Amino acid sequence: EAQVTQNPRYLITVTGKKLTVTCSQNMNHEYMSWYRQDPGLGLRQIYYSMNVEVTDKGDVPEGYKVSRKEKRNFPLILESPSPNQTSLYFCASSPTDRYIYEQYFGPGTRLTVT
Amino acid sequence: GQQVMQIPQYQHVQEGEDFTTYCNSSTTLSNIQWYKQRPGGHPVFLIQLVKSGEVKKQKRLTFQFGEAKKNSSLHITATQTTDVGTYFCAGKPSKTSYDKVIFGPGTSLSVIP
Numbered sequence: 001e002a003q004v005t006q007n008p009r010y011l012i013t014v015t016g017k018k019l020t021v022t023c024s025q026n027m028n029h030e031y032m033s034w035y036r037q038d039p040g041l042g043l044r045q046i047y048y049s050m051n052v053e054v055t056d057k058g059d060v061p062e063g064y065k066v067s068r069k070e071k072r073n074f075p076l077i078l079e080s081p082s083p084n085q086t087s088l089y090f091c092a093s094s095p096t097d098r099y100i101y102e103q104y105f106g107p108g109t110r111l112t113v114t
Numbered sequence: 115g116q117q118v119m120q121i122p123q124y125q126h127v128q129e130g131e132d133f134t135t136y137c138n139s140s141t142t143l144s145n146i147q148w149y150k151q152r153p154g155g156h157p158v159f160l161i162q163l164v165k166s167g168e169v170k171k172q173k174r175l176t177f178q179f180g181e182a183k184k185n186s187s188l189h190i191t192a193t194q195t196t197d198v199g200t201y202f203c204a205g206k207p208s209k210t211s212y213d214k215v216i217f218g219p220g221t222s223l224s225v226i227p
Binding site: 031033035040041042043044045048050056058059090092101102103104105106107108 | 115120123147149156157158159162202204213214215216217218219220
């Protein structure tokens with residue numbers, strides 16, 4: 001089944017404790033992206049990647065890191081989480097070799113930083 | 115900075131009534147996509163519009179892309195309870211990085227049976 005998976009689905013952590021949220025897709029998509037969703041603000045793009053070793057900042061990259069060492073994986077790293085990073089996070093992937101490049105979203109990771 | 119706005123933020127309708135959400139960008143867009151997110155779920159792609167003035171239909175849903183490629187709308191005819199959710203537009207700005215995507219804040223639709 002074609003899908004985007006994220007782990008963990010729920011995470012409660014404390015300020016300053018490094019964490020990684022994994023994202024993996026099995027559709028051989030070149031493009032991958034991370035978003036955070038907050039009430040009233042919709043989805044804001046954090047980072048995106050056009051292909052392996054190619055990443056770029058979205059609108060809200062501060063406090064986040066990403067890497068793209070393999071095509072299928074795109075982990076989101078919070079080196080020193082803070083309470084303002086409490087949010088719902090979505091990973092997404094899409095093809096880039098077709099006319100319509102719809103994004104496929106993972107199930108989401110709900111992160112709480114205390 | 116570049117912004118994509120949507121109105122209304124919330125809409126409550128009686129089942130069978132029509133519904134429209136509007137999306138407006140501060141800059142020209144190369145294309146616009148629409149997504150639906152059910153409560154507790156993740157966004158799901160509905161459609162992509164590319165051409166100026168383009169109109170596309172999916173059963174009871176009609177999507178339009180403005181002539182100036184800065185605005186778009188989604189119209190649902192005769193809403194049903196299965197239409198409940200938040201509708202997002204997402205645009206790729208023409209004059210910036212090809213790969214950046216900007217989502218609107220969404221319109222949350224409630225349908226009263």
